[in-house]
Amino acid sequence: CVISIQSDEKSDCAICALDLISASLRIYIIILNKYSTFLLNLQLHLAKIKKIYYNNKYRNIYERTYIMSRILVTGGTGFIGSHTCVELLKNNFEIVVMDNLSNSKRAAVDRIEKISGKKITFYKTDMCDYDGVTQIFKENSIDAVVHFAGLKAVGESVKMPLEYYTNNIHGTLVLLRVMRENGCKRIVFSSSATVYGMNNVAPYTEDMPTSATNPYGYTKVMIEQILKDCCVADAEMSVVALRYFNPIGAHKSGLIGEDPNGIPNNLVPYIAQVAAGKLEQLSVYGNDYDTPDGTGVRDYIHVEDLASGHVCAIDYAMKNKGFEAVNLGTGKGSSVLEVVAAYEKACGKPINKRIAPRRSGDIATCFADASKAKKLFGWEAKADIDEMCADSWNFTKLNPNGIN
Ligand code: NAD
Ligand code: UD1
Numbered sequence: 042c043v044i045s046i047q048s049d050e051k052s053d054c055a056i057c058a059l060d061l062i063s064a065s066l067r068i069y070i071i072i073l074n075k076y077s078t079f080l081l082n083l084q085l086h087l088a089k090i091k092k093i094y095y096n097n098k099y100r101n102i103y104e105r106t107y108i109m110s111r112i113l114v115t116g117g118t119g120f121i122g123s124h125t126c127v128e129l130l131k132n133n134f135e136i137v138v139m140d141n142l143s144n145s146k147r148a149a150v151d152r153i154e155k156i157s158g159k160k161i162t163f164y165k166t167d168m169c170d171y172d173g174v175t176q177i178f179k180e181n182s183i184d185a186v187v188h189f190a191g192l193k194a195v196g197e198s199v200k201m202p203l204e205y206y207t208n209n210i211h212g213t214l215v216l217l218r219v220m221r222e223n224g225c226k227r228i229v230f231s232s233s234a235t236v237y238g239m240n241n242v243a244p245y246t247e248d249m250p251t252s253a254t255n256p257y258g259y260t261k262v263m264i265e266q267i268l269k270d271c272c273v274a275d276a277e278m279s280v281v282a283l284r285y286f287n288p289i290g291a292h293k294s295g296l297i298g299e300d301p302n303g304i305p306n307n308l309v310p311y312i313a314q315v316a317a318g319k320l321e322q323l324s325v326y327g328n329d330y331d332t333p334d335g336t337g338v339r340d341y342i343h344v345e346d347l348a349s350g351h352v353c354a355i356d357y358a359m360k361n362k363g364f365e366a367v368n369l370g371t372g373k374g375s376s377v378l379e380v381v382a383a384y385e386k387a388c389g390k391p392i393n394k395r396i397a398p399r400r401s402g403d404i405a406t407c408f409a410d411a412s413k414a415k416k417l418f419g420w421e422a423k424a425d426i427d428e429m430c431a432d433s434w435n436f437t438k439l440n441p442n443g444i445n
Contacts, residue, residue: 063087111135111182112355113225115168115216116189118142118149121231121288121344123297125187128348130157134355137181139174140190141167144302146444152296168212171219178223185227185358186220187351188213191260194306195235195402198257209260210267217271226275227358229351230268232282232366233261234340234407243374244410247284247366254402265366272364279362281354286340286370286409288347290429291436298436299344300443308380309341309430313437316388323392325377327399332406336377340370340408343424343432353418370409371422380426387430 066083112129116122117138123145129136130153138150138161150163162181166173168190177183191209192198198205213230220228237245238252253259268280289309291298304320305311314320328335350369357365375383381392414420424432 059087111137111184113137113139113177113181113183113186114189115139115186116145116191116231117153117187118145118147118163119189120145120299121285121347122187122189123149123153124292124344124348125189125351126153126161127156127292127297128345128352129187129355130159130161132352134352137162137164137177137183139164139166139168139177141165144192146300148444149297152444156292156294156296168216169208171215174215174219175222178219178225183220183223183225185229185355186216186225187229187355188216189231191231193257195255195257196306198260199255202256205256205260209257210263213264213267217267221275226277227279227355228268228281229354229358230264230280230282232265232284233258234284234286234368234370234409236261236265236284237407239404243406243408244372245284245368245407246410247368247413269364272362277362278364279358280364281358282364282366283350283354284366284368284409285347286342286368286407288344289341290343290345290424290432292345293432293435295432295435295439297444298433298440300440308339308377309384309433312381312384312392313433315392315394316384316390316434317437317441321393323381323394324397325381325394326397326403328378328396329399330405332376334376334378337403338374338376338406338408340372340374341380341426341429342369342371342422343429345432346371346422346424350414350418350420350422353414353420357418365417367414367417368409368411369414369420369422370411372409372411374406374408375426380430383426383430384434386427387434 112134114122114126114136117126118140126136126138142165150161154160164177166177168174190212192205234245235253235258236251237249239254240252241249251262253262265282268282272278272280299310301310305314312323315323325336327337330337332338347369381394385392
């Protein structure tokens with residue numbers, strides 16, 4: 042074991058000396074295969090002393106390298122999950138991906154590996170399967186979970202409430218139980234701006250009351266409550282519920298992006314298919330809202346910005362305990378017609394559209410107050426609507442048959 046340092050700072054020397062002792066102890070334990078309580082306690086004390094020494098400016102490097110490195114990403118082959126996997130790998134986290142592939146393809150794993158140049162461990166496992174999830178925790182030492190897995194179509198959830206409650210809530214309960222049994226206490230959860238319901242006024246702040254108007258929305262409200270309760274029961278738990286606004290766009294490589302099954306419900310995937318000639322016409326749901334051009338206003342956020350927000354949230358969860366809900370949005374709204382115009386610029390052709398009646402359950406305006414993410418994580422979204430549409434079109438063009 043060779044440690045060479047060049048530094049004038051005493052804290053550096055102290056940390057390295059402690060590392061050296063710790064490493065020697067580990068080698069001793071391995072060679073003699075002797076896990077005595079005394080040795081393990083000694084290692085624990087060394088880690089504590091080391092924590093006192095390390096300077097704030099080394100905190101990220103130290104914690105990522107030594108304390109937290111392996112993240113379980115549930116739903117990691119999906120739209121937001123795949124982009125977050127790339128971002129986690131870029132930041133030197135090891136990842137284990139679990140997905141039942143109900144709304145994504147195995148090929149996403151190869152593409153994540155291609156972009157990052159790193160291998161990942163993939164399990165085709167359903168999160169409702171207690172034995173399957175347990176096996177993942179037994180085979181991998183998991184330090185934290187980023188939990189994307191879930192069903193997400195609002196209209197479908199109204200028609201199939203039992204499937205939505207079972208998959209999203211029961212699945213999360215299974216995951217939390219297995220985490221508890223394996224001493225894993227950090228989780229970043231994919232929540233949604235849908236938890237602000239119909240009665241709050243934008244910009245939405247995290248302290249506003251939450252509610253829902255459909256089973257999908259209720260699963261998010263309920264899971265946030267379950268996670269809060271877990272933090273009350275266990276003071277060591279650390280939970281960040283990220284409330285996403287409207288994620289769109291795709292990775293710059295064009296290798297991963299949104300690949301919905303069937304006819305898309307959301308605006309940008311629908312426009313993309315009109316631009317690609319797969320769908321004939323976009324219906325603009327209402328032009329009589331109280332907004333500048335009468336069409337609905339939303340806070341669209343580039344999926345790569347969203348992905349980087351997850352790395353910040355994991356860093357935060359490593360250093361803090363308790364429950365935090367945090368908006369991930371740009372803080373700026375764009376109307377349906379503005380998005381159509383940006384997409385037309387990106388694809389270089391007009392998008393065939395008509396004005397249709399309002400869609401039931403829609404609100405006029407929804408955008409985030411994004412100041413908490415900046416304050417807590419130092420995170421801010423960077424991409425504008427033009428860049429989001431350009432990247433969405435790039436992915437659509439390069440993948441006429443989706444991710445296969
Ligand atoms: P997605 O459908 O692309 O990804 C979800 C993934 O979870 C899919 O790959 C699916 O196969 C998997 N999955 C579903 N049920 C599972 C189960 N029981 N076990 C294992 N895997 C399962 O969706 P996305 O857009 O990437 O969304 C990810 C998360 O973010 C979801 O929880 C969604 O509700 C939430 N969210 C999404 C949006 C959005 O606009 N995309 C907005 C707010 C919140
Ligand atoms: C929808 C969901 C929300 C979910 C979010 C992300 C509803 C009521 N809300 O939000 O719970 O968290 O997706 O998955 O479904 N539009 C059209 N034509 C279309 C599609 C959409 O004009 O073909 C308009 C909508 O009226 C809205 C805007 O585009 O004004 C954005 O719609 P969409 O992409 O579906 O997102 P949200 O409605 O914000």
